[in-house]
Amino acid sequence: MTQEIEKIGSVGLDRYTEIVTELRKLVETVSRAHFAIGDYALEVEPMRAFRMPEGPCEEEFTVRDSLFRLAEDIGLSYSVVKNARWAASK
Template identity: 45%
Template sequence: MPADTKVGSVSRARYDALVGEDRKLVLDETKIQFKIGDDALEIKPMRPHGGSLPATGEEPFEGQQRLEMFADDIGVSYNQVRTYRQTASRWPREHRAQGVSFDIHRILEKLDDRFEKIADPLPHRPYRRRPRLPGPPPLRVGQPLRHRHPAQRQRPAHRPRVLGPRRRPPPPLTTPTPPQAVTLK
């Protein structure tokens, strides 16, 4: 793609600069999310699987209250802190991949082989235009059609010309009969 090509309303060079800046922001965001998760783990460590009962010397539901207080104090929701804590617990610092977003870590956290998957990621393929398919080029606005319009096509004999709700035929026209005189006895 030539350097003077526009991407949206900006030049290609400006677009590349914006992408570089925003990639750095995504990496910073990932660091922030893991830091909040690590801090939440320090405040309330994860229990072993199936640990619904409080640990020894711990009040029931005390951990949730501490995490809610932590979330309120730093200005994020409790559910965000809980998600960051869960992901940080599944990804020890030595296995976190640099340059990979927090959301990818969160998605992969459920896999048993997540450390191998993150170490050998699929190659990133930038968006490329699909090659044109063989055949006639696509139509442009105002270009005449090369085939008959659907209204000009032959209809099967069993299909009515006008589709829509069926209507009853009107009753036949008859001349009204005058009312009969009633005689009283």
């Protein structure tokens, strides 16, 4: 009589459980990093009430420019940094 081993995808249940355990650790790390990125992005560019610029040279950098540069300097996309900043502001 052959004993059937439960599989999830291409791996057995024991290996699947190991993978889930490791991925949960990574997800926790990513979550902490995401909040830290947002907090630092808020420090670089605090949330402000929307207003029209008074002139073309009012500020050296726009919020988008600052966040885009920050994203490039840390190797992430602009949208990741922008979204992390927004989430941290809430």
